[in-house]
Amino acid sequence: MPPTSETLTAERILAATEEVLRRHGPAKATVVDVARALGVSHGSVYRHFRTKAALREAVTKRWLDRTTELLAEIAGATDRDPEARLREWLAALFAAKRRKAGGDPELFATYSVLVGDAGEAVSAHIAELTGQLATIVRDGVQAGTFAVDDPQTAAHAVFQATARFHDPNYAKEWERPGVLGEFEALVDLLVRGLRA
Amino acid sequence: MPPTSETLTAERILAATEEVLRRHGPAKATVVDVARALGVSHGSVYRHFRTKAALREAVTKRWLDRTTELLAEIAGATDRDPEARLREWLAALFAAKRRKAGGDPELFATYSVLVGDAGEAVSAHIAELTGQLATIVRDGVQAGTFAVDDPQTAAHAVFQATARFHDPNYAKEWERPGVLGEFEALVDLLVRGLRA
DNA sequence: GGACTGACAGATATTGAAATCTGTCATCTG
DNA sequence: CAGATGACAGATTTCAATATCTGTCAGTCC
Known part of the structure; x- marks a missing residue:
């Protein structure tokens, strides 16, 4: 599936993060995983959430x-x-x-x-x-x-x-x-x- | 100090265990440590407490x-x-x-x-x-x-x-x-x- | 020019080999 | 013979080398 076509929004990142957390659990869910799930580089995720902690807190x-x-x-x-x-x-x-x-x-x-x-x-x-x-x-x-x-x-x-x-x-x-x-x-x- | 002279009692083992726990914390306090503190082999400790868990529970x-x-x-x-x-x-x-x-x-x-x-x-x-x-x-x-x-x-x-x-x-x-x-x-x- | 990338430094996590520990037991000692 | 020992097998922990991750940023691409 190529979800790359859509624009990258905070909402989509949160949804992807939930999915990654569901699959990998809290200890092994990384920002890189989230980026991979969205088909973007992890740098892009950091444009929407300043830190991993902020992303987790939002979720x-x-x-x-x-x-x-x-x-x-x-x-x-x-x-x-x-x-x-x-x-x-x-x-x-x-x-x-x-x-x-x-x-x-x-x-x-x-x-x-x-x-x-x-x-x-x-x-x-x-x-x-x-x-x-x-x-x-x-x-x-x-x-x-x-x-x-x-x-x-x-x-x-x-x-x-x-x-x-x-x-x-x-x-x-x-x-x-x-x-x-x-x-x-x-x-x-x-x-x-x-x-x- | 040679505390080996006294007979080994459950009471003395418990006291030594408390001391070891105080020094080393729960993660690093071993039965061997307790035995060493008492100047006996760890086999002797197992004569009074069937398992490490039992010893900890008693303490x-x-x-x-x-x-x-x-x-x-x-x-x-x-x-x-x-x-x-x-x-x-x-x-x-x-x-x-x-x-x-x-x-x-x-x-x-x-x-x-x-x-x-x-x-x-x-x-x-x-x-x-x-x-x-x-x-x-x-x-x-x-x-x-x-x-x-x-x-x-x-x-x-x-x-x-x-x-x-x-x-x-x-x-x-x-x-x-x-x-x-x-x-x-x-x-x-x-x-x-x-x-x- | 604003969204995105990818290379980078330092921090954190993973891995596998070596060390230590747990629990048992045949043996020793008084 | 009752109580203690220490060697042992298997499980767990430690440690250091390696890999991955976090967060940044100069540069790329519409």
Whole structure:
């Protein structure tokens, strides 16, 4: 296949990088590989991304954003009950992570490594997610269901508390028998803590 | 120094292993090193521990038990207010981990690696800790301060929720500015969730 | 002239041969 | 005889030579 005919765009480079990562894994995926997959010299890739790290971070951001968008819908449904929305949001986050980890473990491991050393993109992602959580908590306070001093702080606490169910470090525990029960128990505890 | 005069006991081997680990780190600490430090052949070490993994696990168990004992006192003080005890227990756990991680980062990293592949000893340690937590929760239920269906489940949820403040994976975040505040916020949330 | 190339220096990764380690066991020693 | 030894086979690690990669840039090609 001669994909050389198309103009070289950041978008095409990102797609090719994803493919190379999928094939080779994080340790052996090189910029030269990406260039080869696109039929260009690696110098051209460096015209669009200053460093290999920047390229990887862009791919990581893309991957993280997919989850963010999915959850934004739940967070934004201001017409629905805040407590139910909170539960649904947390369940959706867990389900999304679990599905990715279980469906294609190698690819998940690859992205876990990338997330591990993508500094900026990850903190932005976490900030975005806790922001969504804060929105829900704030709605709950407004509706009188929740009672907290600072929604942002509470949201952050909830996010940290549920780390075991969304942090890739714990992925291997997501398929054990009792997890769903443990998840429910934790969410119950947290929701009770937020209630007025 | 000729420590060869003493009889070779499991205890002495464990002490020597700790020393070797402290000096060489987890990757380069070998059974031969331990034997050399004791002035015996490595075959003798294998008389007391069937494999290198077993030796490492025994050392790890020892290390973990030190924390367990410290916390057992708080958990066992049945005369005091359960809510205060719970807060104190969690704070003590966090403080102990933080002190170890901050005081001697290399040794802490060494033990973090050990903990990583010591299967049995770690689950036993976690079971012991959640057991202590469950005791406190149970006392709270008895006293009417807490209201939960199953103290064991609730204790497990509390332990998981506070992972960010005791799991070595997160050690690098324990020295950031706002941590203590975040810790307090989370504990408040959890205590509120447990209350009657 | 702006997008692309390819040669280059220094950094990093791979490779295979040599050294070391793990775990076993026949043998020794008190 | 209980406890310790050291030689051994196979697995793992180390080390240094070699190959590849990253990031730059002067020069090429529409």
